[in-house]
Amino acid sequence: MFISFTSLFNQPVKHFSVIGVYLSLLFFLLLLPNHIFGQSNDDAVIQEIIKIQPLQGEIELDGRLNDTIWSQIAPFPMTQLAPIYRSEMSEETQIYMTYDAKSVYIAARNLTKDASTIISNTLQRDDYRANDDIIGVVFDSFNDNENGLTFFTNPEGIRVDFAISNDGNFSAGVDAYNGSWNTYWDVETSRDDKGWYAEMRIPFSSLGFQAINDVTRMGIIAFRWIANSNERHVFPDIPPNWSRSHLKPSQTQEVEFVQLEELKPLYLTPYSLSGFQDIFDLSDSENKYVDSVTWKQDFGLDIKYNITSDLTLDLTANTDFAQVEADEQQLNLTRFSIDFPEKRQFFQQRSGLFDFSFGRTKLFYSRRIGLSDGSPIPIIGGARLTGRIGDLDVGVLNIQTQSYENFEAENFGVIRLKKQILNPKSYVGSIYTHRLGLDGTQNMVLGFDIDYNVKNEGFIQFKIAQTIDNTTGYNQSLLGSTGFISRLTVDRRSSLGWFYRFMFNYTGEDFEPGIGFVRTTNTADYYASTGYGWIAPESSAIERHRVQIRNYSIQSYEGFNLRSRFVNFSWNTNFKLAGSLDSELVYRQEHLLDDEDFYLLSRIYIPVNDYGFFEWGINYSSPEQFKIRSSISSSIAQIYDGTIREMSINPQFRINVYVDFSLDYRISKLDFPVIEGRDITTFTVHQSSFKAAYALNRKFSVNAFIQTSNVSEKIGANIRLRYNFREGQDFWLVINQSGTQPWANRYDNGLRLPSYDQRSILVKYTHTFLFN
Numbered sequence: 001m002f003i004s005f006t007s008l009f010n011q012p013v014k015h016f017s018v019i020g021v022y023l024s025l026l027f028f029l030l031l032l033p034n035h036i037f038g039q040s041n042d043d044a045v046i047q048e049i050i051k052i053q054p055l056q057g058e059i060e061l062d063g064r065l066n067d068t069i070w071s072q073i074a075p076f077p078m079t080q081l082a083p084i085y086r087s088e089m090s091e092e093t094q095i096y097m098t099y100d101a102k103s104v105y106i107a108a109r110n111l112t113k114d115a116s117t118i119i120s121n122t123l124q125r126d127d128y129r130a131n132d133d134i135i136g137v138v139f140d141s142f143n144d145n146e147n148g149l150t151f152f153t154n155p156e157g158i159r160v161d162f163a164i165s166n167d168g169n170f171s172a173g174v175d176a177y178n179g180s181w182n183t184y185w186d187v188e189t190s191r192d193d194k195g196w197y198a199e200m201r202i203p204f205s206s207l208g209f210q211a212i213n214d215v216t217r218m219g220i221i222a223f224r225w226i227a228n229s230n231e232r233h234v235f236p237d238i239p240p241n242w243s244r245s246h247l248k249p250s251q252t253q254e255v256e257f258v259q260l261e262e263l264k265p266l267y268l269t270p271y272s273l274s275g276f277q278d279i280f281d282l283s284d285s286e287n288k289y290v291d292s293v294t295w296k297q298d299f300g301l302d303i304k305y306n307i308t309s310d311l312t313l314d315l316t317a318n319t320d321f322a323q324v325e326a327d328e329q330q331l332n333l334t335r336f337s338i339d340f341p342e343k344r345q346f347f348q349q350r351s352g353l354f355d356f357s358f359g360r361t362k363l364f365y366s367r368r369i370g371l372s373d374g375s376p377i378p379i380i381g382g383a384r385l386t387g388r389i390g391d392l393d394v395g396v397l398n399i400q401t402q403s404y405e406n407f408e409a410e411n412f413g414v415i416r417l418k419k420q421i422l423n424p425k426s427y428v429g430s431i432y433t434h435r436l437g438l439d440g441t442q443n444m445v446l447g448f449d450i451d452y453n454v455k456n457e458g459f460i461q462f463k464i465a466q467t468i469d470n471t472t473g474y475n476q477s478l479l480g481s482t483g484f485i486s487r488l489t490v491d492r493r494s495s496l497g498w499f500y501r502f503m504f505n506y507t508g509e510d511f512e513p514g515i516g517f518v519r520t521t522n523t524a525d526y527y528a529s530t531g532y533g534w535i536a537p538e539s540s541a542i543e544r545h546r547v548q549i550r551n552y553s554i555q556s557y558e559g560f561n562l563r564s565r566f567v568n569f570s571w572n573t574n575f576k577l578a579g580s581l582d583s584e585l586v587y588r589q590e591h592l593l594d595d596e597d598f599y600l601l602s603r604i605y606i607p608v609n610d611y612g613f614f615e616w617g618i619n620y621s622s623p624e625q626f627k628i629r630s631s632i633s634s635s636i637a638q639i640y641d642g643t644i645r646e647m648s649i650n651p652q653f654r655i656n657v658y659v660d661f662s663l664d665y666r667i668s669k670l671d672f673p674v675i676e677g678r679d680i681t682t683f684t685v686h687q688s689s690f691k692a693a694y695a696l697n698r699k700f701s702v703n704a705f706i707q708t709s710n711v712s713e714k715i716g717a718n719i720r721l722r723y724n725f726r727e728g729q730d731f732w733l734v735i736n737q738s739g740t741q742p743w744a745n746r747y748d749n750g751l752r753l754p755s756y757d758q759r760s761i762l763v764k765y766t767h768t769f770l771f772n
Contacts (some may be wrong), residue, residue: 079234091113115760132225135153138249178352229577233245235422276761292409413433425459529548545574565589631650642671646666649663741756
C-alpha cells in the first residue's frame with residue numbers, strides 16, 4: 001500500500017513559493033563546481049599521501065601474522081597520544097596495512113613486556129563498556145574529513161564497529177557516534193608471552209569508496225589502547241586538542257589504493273518469527289482486566305545492494321525489530337520533552353548524514369516512524385539510498401506503515417543532500433521531509449544549512465527550515481512565518497586552549513516537522529559559552545583540566561519574555577590513572593506563563609510564577625581498567641520553590657570474559673512547601689536498572705535488562721538470547737515483560753491490577769544469502 005502524492009501537489013502554486021525559493025537555492029549551490037567557491041583553507045596542512053602496498057598472494061586470517069607480507073612491509077610509525085603526548089611509549093606497537101582488489105587487511109603486533117597485564121573482559125560483539133586492550137582503525141572512506149567508520153577488537157577477537165559523523169563533535173544535540181551501526185568484516189586474534197596479535201579483513205564494499213582513474217584515496221587512523229596503563233598509541237601523529245583525538249576523520253592520514261574491484265554484493269536476509277504476546281486490558285464494562293493472547297507468525301525480507309562502490313541501496317519488507325534492546329528509562333525533571341536514541345538497524349546506515357538539528361529540535365527523528373510511545377506500528381516496507389554521487393553526499397529514505405489500531409497508514413520520506421565547499425571542513429546542504437497520511441494529513445519540511453570552517457577550529461554555521469502543514473493551511477511565507485525556524489552559530493571546536501560557542505535560534509509558533517522532534521515553539525533561544533582546557537605537567541597525576549562557563553536562555557518571541565535560563569560553571573579533571581572528577585554550579589530561572597502550571601513528575605503542583613534557584617553537583621568516575629569500577633554523583637539543588645537532593649551510582653563488575661553485571665541506581669528526594677493547590681509536597685524517586693550479560697563464546701550470548709521506577713510504578717524486563725552461526729545468520733530468543741511493581745499499590749479505582757501488563761516471547765531466525 002502506498003499513498004498518493006497527488007493531493008499534496010495539487011495545492012495552489014502560491015502556497016509553494018517557499019519550495020521554489022529553497023529548491024532554486026539548493027540546486028544553484030549543489031551543482032556549482034568546487035573551484036567556483038575558491039581554494040582550500042590556507043591553514044590546511046599539506047599532507048604526503050602514503051601508497052599502501054598491495055598484497056601479493058593470499059593471507060590466512062588466523063591472528064598469528066605468519067604470512068610473508070607482514071615481514072615485507074613497514075609498520076606505521078606510532079606516537080603516544082595519552083596519557084602524555086609524544087612521551088616514550090612503554091610498549092611497542094606494530095600496525096600494518098595491505099590490500100587486494102576486494103578487501104583491506106590490518107595486522108597488529110601488540111607487544112607487551114608482561115603478558116599478565118593484558119586486559120580482556122568480554123566476548124560480546126559491540127561491547128563498548130569493557131575498556132579492554134584494543135587495536136583499532138578509523139576509515140574516512142570518502143575522504144570528506146567529516147564521516148568515519150571505526151573497527152576495533154580486543155584480545156578475544158570480538159568485533160566492535162561504529163560510525164562517526166560531524167567530525168566526532170558532540171554539540172547542540174548532535175550524537176557524533178552511532179554504536180548501533182554494523183557491517184560485514186572479519187577478525188582473528190592470538191596471544192603468547194610476548195603480547196597479543198590481531199588480523200582484520202574489511203571488504204571495501206563495507207566501507208564504500210570512490211575511484212578516479214583506478215585510484216582510491218581514503219583517510220585512516222590506526223590506534224592501540226593499553227588499558228593497564230591508560231596509554232594510547234596512534235598513527236598519524238595527532239595532537240590531544242580534542243577529547244577523542246583518535247576518532248576525528250579530519251585528522252586522518254591520507255592513503256592511496258589502486259585498482260580496487262567495484263564489487264556489487266547483494267545481501268538477501270529473510271527472517272522468520274514466531275511467538276505470542278499476552279496483554280491485559282480493561283474490559284468494555286470497565287469492571288475487570290481481561291487477558292488476551294495473540295499468536296504471531298511472520299516473515300520478512302531485508303535487501304542490501306551496492307549499486308556502485310559509493311552508493312548503497314537498502315530495501316525492507318514487513319520490517320521487524322524484535323531483537324532490539326529495550327529503551328532505558330529517563331527521569332525528566334523539566335517541563336520540556338525528551339528524546340530517545342534510535343537502535344533499529346535499518347535506520348543506522350550513514351545515519352549521521354540525515355542529521356539536521358537545531359539543538360534538541362530535529363527535522364528528522366527516525367523514532368517517529370513505526371513507533372508510538374515506544375510501541376511498534378507495523379511497517380509494510382521501505383527503501384533507503386545512501387552514499388555519494390560525484391562530490392555530493394546523498395541520503396534518501398521512504399517508509400510505508402500500515403493502519404494499526406488508532407493509527408492511519410502513513411508514508412514517510414526524507415531526502416538529504418550535502419556537498420563539501422571552500423575547504424575540506426566546510427559544507428552546504430539541504431533536507432526535505434514529508435509525512436502523508438491516508439486520512440489526508442500532509443506535512444512537509446524544507447531546510448538549508450551551511451557549515452563554514454573560517455580558520456583552524458573556528459566555524460560559522462547557519463541553518464534554516466520551513467514546515468508546511470495542511471492542518472494550519474498553506475499560507476506560510478518564506479520569512480516571518482510561524483512555521484519557520486533558523487539558527488546562527490559561531491564556535492571554536494576544541495578542548496585545548498580557548499574554545500567558545502555563540503548561538504541564536506528562532507522557532508515559530510506553528511513550526512511542526514512531521515518526522516521531527518520539537519523542544520519549544522514560538523521562542524528565541526540564546527546560547528553563549530567559553531572555556532579553557534590545558535594539559536597538566538608530565539610529572540602530575542592529572543592528565544588535563546577543562547573549565548567552562550555557559551549561559552542559555554529561552555525567551556518567548558513575542559515580547560521577549562524569559563521562559564527558561566541557566567548559567568553554568570563547570571570544572572572537569574581527568575587523571576592519568578585515577579579516573580575523572582567533574583563538578584558544576586548552576587543558576588536556573590524558570591518563568592511559567594498563565595497557562596503553564598504543571599505537575600512535576602505528575603505529582604507535585606508547580607503554579608505559575610517566576611522562579612530562580614541554584615544547584616551544585618559533583619561526579620567521580622573510577623578508572624575503567626579494573627574489573628570492579630563505578631561512577632558516583634551527588635547534587636544539592638533548589639527546584640522551583642522546593643529543594644532536591646540527588647545521588648546516583650553506577651557500579652560494574654566484570655567477573656571474567658564470560659560474565660558481567662552492572663547496576664544504575666538513582667535516588668532523588670524532593671521537598672516543597674505547602675501552598676494552595678499542592679496536595680503532595682514531598683516525594684522520593686527511586687529509579688534503577690540492572691544489566692547482566694553472559695557469553696559462552698563469540699557466538700552464544702545472553703543479555704538481561706531489568707529496570708524499574710516508582711515514578712511510573714512500573715517494572716520491565718528484556719531478555720535476549722543470541723546464537724550467531726556465522727556473519728548474517730542468527731537465532732534470537734527475546735522475552736519482554738512489563739507491569740506494575742509488586743510492592744506498589746495494586747489497586748486502581750477499586751480494581752486489582754494484573755500481575756503484569758504485557759508479556760511476549762518471540763523466536764526469530766535470520767539468514768543472509770550473499771550474491772557477488
